[in-house]
Amino acid sequence: MHEPAVASCSVSEFCSEYDNYLGRLRGLSASTRKLHRHVVRRFLTHQFPDERIDWSQLRFNHVADFLRAEFARLTSRDTQRAWLMILRSVLRYLAGAGRIPQGWDCALPKITSYNQARLPKNLSKDQVRALFSACRGKKRRHARYRALLLLFLRLGLRVQEVANLTPGEIDWKNGFLRVRCSKTYNDRVLPFPQDVGDALVAHLRNCREHPTRVFEPLRPPCTAQRCYVHVLNSIRYLFRLAGITDRGSHSLRHTAATEMVNSGASFKDVADVLGHKSIATTLIYAKLDMKSLREVALPWPGGAR
Secondary structure (H helix, E strand, C coil), X not given: CCCCCCCEEEXXXXXXXXXXXXXXXXXXXXXXXXXXXXXXXXXXXXXXCCCEEEXXXXXXXXXXXXXHHHHXXXXXXHHHHHHHHHHHHHHHHHHHCCCCCCCHHHHCCCCCCCCCCCCCCCCCHHHHHHHHHHCCCCCHHHHHXXXXXXXXXXXXXXXXXXXXXXXXXXXXXXXXXXXXXCCCCCCEEEECCHHHHHHHHHHHCCCCCCCCCCCCCCCCCCCHHHHHHHHHHHHHHHHHHCCCCCCCCHHHHHHHHHHXXXXXXXXXXXXXXXXXXXXXXXXXXXXXXXXXXXXXXXXXXXXXX
């Protein structure tokens, strides 16, 4: 159920209202809502520079003009597709609240999606070795780097999942982690290898007593957002130490998945570990299953004598 129609309001007031709708009724995660707020605020301030919204002055061509200007700046098809999805969502919300006419969301253009068109951006073996080399040392940060690296490479966790990890979600006796996923809300329990457990113990010995989360910044407040930034910055710094500039933190997850597939794990098993809702998401790694691809590859005409 939408909010009642309002003739005008400020950009901040509407962003707060819309964020409440996304969280309360649609159940979107904090990170997804943050992207929605960014796009919506940018759109509204583009049309209403004084940040005072008059819905009666909004026209569909204003939406089209905004998209044309933004797409000239944002050349990534994935980014363009995400912005279109967000604008469709907010236009449906506004139409449902009676602030704009129905149907504007259907009039927006579509961007062709070529499923499985690209290869996962995993790390090479040399790059993985460079990352582990950068973790060597006896300082507190080295223990943290190694624990983070092993969680990503052995279990294929997302940055948000690692940042949310609490000491109470580690079953030391049985060697399991309970992983809470704020993206799909598909919580799962994963066994962790001995080296992951050893690295977590070494890291936690350097932390303050009774931490709220396993990876917290040294200085409070240790909010969920600060822990997320702390984990992300630690991985980014580790990549710089290893001299890796063409890959991001998500490449660790791709590397873990690729290694599982090449080691003979089924796609269902990989999907369960990664927390994919659909196995179709996991099938992109089939293109990196070199052993299976060799078995189905046809001989090159004239190549064998």
